[in-house]
Amino acid sequence: MDQVLKDYLCDAVSATDMAMEGFLPTHDVSPGSIHEAMRYPVFAGGKRLRPVLCIAAAEACGGSRENALAAACAVELMHTYSLVHDDLPSMDDDDLRRGRPTTHKVYGEGMAVLCGDALLTEAFAVLAKASPTARFTVGDMIAELAETGGSRKLIGGQVLDLEGEGKALRKEDLIKIHEAKTAALLVCSLRLGAMSANADATELHALSEYGYSLGLAFQAIDDILDVTQTTESLGKTAGKDEAVSKATYPAVWGLEGARAEAGRLTQVALDALKPFGAAGGRLREIAEWMLLREY
Amino acid sequence: MDQVLKDYLCDAVSATDMAMEGFLPTHDVSPGSIHEAMRYPVFAGGKRLRPVLCIAAAEACGGSRENALAAACAVELMHTYSLVHDDLPSMDDDDLRRGRPTTHKVYGEGMAVLCGDALLTEAFAVLAKASPTARFTVGDMIAELAETGGSRKLIGGQVLDLEGEGKALRKEDLIKIHEAKTAALLVCSLRLGAMSANADATELHALSEYGYSLGLAFQAIDDILDVTQTTESLGKTAGKDEAVSKATYPAVWGLEGARAEAGRLTQVALDALKPFGAAGGRLREIAEWMLLREY
Numbered sequence A, B: 001m002d003q004v005l006k007d008y009l010c011d012a013v014s015a016t017d018m019a020m021e022g023f024l025p026t027h028d029v030s031p032g033s034i035h036e037a038m039r040y041p042v043f044a045g046g047k048r049l050r051p052v053l054c055i056a057a058a059e060a061c062g063g064s065r066e067n068a069l070a071a072a073c074a075v076e077l078m079h080t081y082s083l084v085h086d087d088l089p090s091m092d093d094d095d096l097r098r099g100r101p102t103t104h105k106v107y108g109e110g111m112a113v114l115c116g117d118a119l120l121t122e123a124f125a126v127l128a129k130a131s132p133t134a135r136f137t138v139g140d141m142i143a144e145l146a147e148t149g150g151s152r153k154l155i156g157g158q159v160l161d162l163e164g165e166g167k168a169l170r171k172e173d174l175i176k177i178h179e180a181k182t183a184a185l186l187v188c189s190l191r192l193g194a195m196s197a198n199a200d201a202t203e204l205h206a207l208s209e210y211g212y213s214l215g216l217a218f219q220a221i222d223d224i225l226d227v228t229q230t231t232e233s234l235g236k237t238a239g240k241d242e243a244v245s246k247a248t249y250p251a252v253w254g255l256e257g258a259r260a261e262a263g264r265l266t267q268v269a270l271d272a273l274k275p276f277g278a279a280g281g282r283l284r285e286i287a288e289w290m291l292l293r294e295y
Helices: A003-023 A032-042 A049-060 A065-086 A103-107 A109-127 A138-149 A154-164 A171-196 A201-228 A249-253 A255-272 A274-292 B003-023 B032-042 B049-060 B065-086 B103-107 B109-127 B138-149 B154-164 B171-196 B201-228 B249-253 B255-272 B274-292
Strands: none
Touching: A003 A049, A003 A065, A003 A109, A003 A274, A032 A065, A032 A103, A032 A109, A032 B154, A049 A065, A049 A171, A049 A201, A049 A274, A065 A109, A065 A138, A065 A154, A065 A171, A065 B109, A103 A109, A109 A138, A109 B065, A109 B109, A109 B138, A109 B154, A138 A154, A138 A171, A138 B109, A138 B138, A154 A171, A154 B032, A154 B109, A171 A201, A171 A249, A201 A249, A201 A255, A201 A274, A249 A255, A255 A274, B003 B049, B003 B065, B003 B109, B003 B274, B032 B065, B032 B103, B032 B109, B049 B065, B049 B171, B049 B201, B049 B274, B065 B109, B065 B138, B065 B154, B065 B171, B103 B109, B109 B138, B138 B154, B138 B171, B154 B171, B171 B201, B171 B249, B201 B249, B201 B255, B201 B274, B249 B255, B255 B274
């Protein structure tokens, strides 16, 4: 990876981590157990892709990292809660995440449910601290996050995913799941960043297009890595998708077909950035970096 | 119960139900299964105490039911999600609620987790539709709800409750649990209603005092009913608290002591309404009615 991009990602991640450190109560706030449990999945070395996209989108629209940080933390908290709940025994039943035991393995199942609930609630608490702009109120931003996290998108995607297990899914079913489960929150991250920068309708539209294709490309690559990588290098159980007959890009497109599709989607994402001209440089680099990650 | 109060409660409940009917997606919106599951605990004949308090507080502050409805639905959705998750096998493991099988009994455990998540998210989506007033933005209202639902209050109370099971708790531990688990959301319901009516600091303070004592009185009465009533009349498993050695008002104060405490708390709640004068009449009636419910 280019050193300039590497430094940029590193700075965005540490700014997000510092902000999150300030937002989340520590273990000495009662009840200490839930605050310890909440910090466990949040500070687990995630890539912070959603905060990075949020910040980069704000900057592409002429805004600042500073003003995007509340939204950046909110989308990461939303993402983290969804991982904690998706890993539960009653859902995907995963023991390993980012190289460590999953939250319910460490704190028990009841506490993991409450931990996810608390992270989800905290996402809205944090976003409520965002600053309004000339075009957008905090209520507009909350509505955007709630719609994305709701039963038609993020949660709906997990429902379709659970219901699809073991079934022969068509391409359009698979895309519908990934739109809802993955692409929607990337789109939301970009849009909230843009809203913090008082973006106009053209910018928001372009970012939605970019995020949609980037999200599907990201999922295709994730699915490919699940097949080609070891549990150790992934930090989560490799081969899990195939074991539970999940519909994945390689399962539906074949491995080479999935790689080609990831490349095509990345190109569509890059094309969507045209209205930004030079200001879209960082978002372009992020898309290219994502396509090339470890495979 | 007085017929005028009965009619008032009935009207408030049906206005809330109609609004909720409009907010929640129907079964024909994809994925249909989650939308069916979400409606199951919401339309289960709950008392709608929190919406009623929200609307009555708005009116006591000179506002309208109309303007309080988004907040009324939001607090009820927050309450309903917490019941769905608290009933899960990994938490209180309850099979019966409001006379019907609990959500996880009907839709399975994974779906019940997602259903709760979706109702919680919907609470914020609905509150984001509230109208700002001269003193309060929608962001202020969201912050109020998120703080109440978060790890220091609603969720924290459930954590303390789970951690306290089977332990000999002191009065102050019990009060701490009920403050967080019950009183906080009643206070929030009242405050959000008041905020929708552009209430001033004196009004908000008085309603917080009222809601706090009312919440503890409500919990004391709930605990008493758990001991004195049958499963059939309660609509949930009677005697459950004692079976799992939960700290309750009768367990800590004795049955007669708990009744006296409920009466004392109700009086404190009534006293807190003094600043409202005649405008506090409805809230006074609600507190008196609560104290006298089926026991």
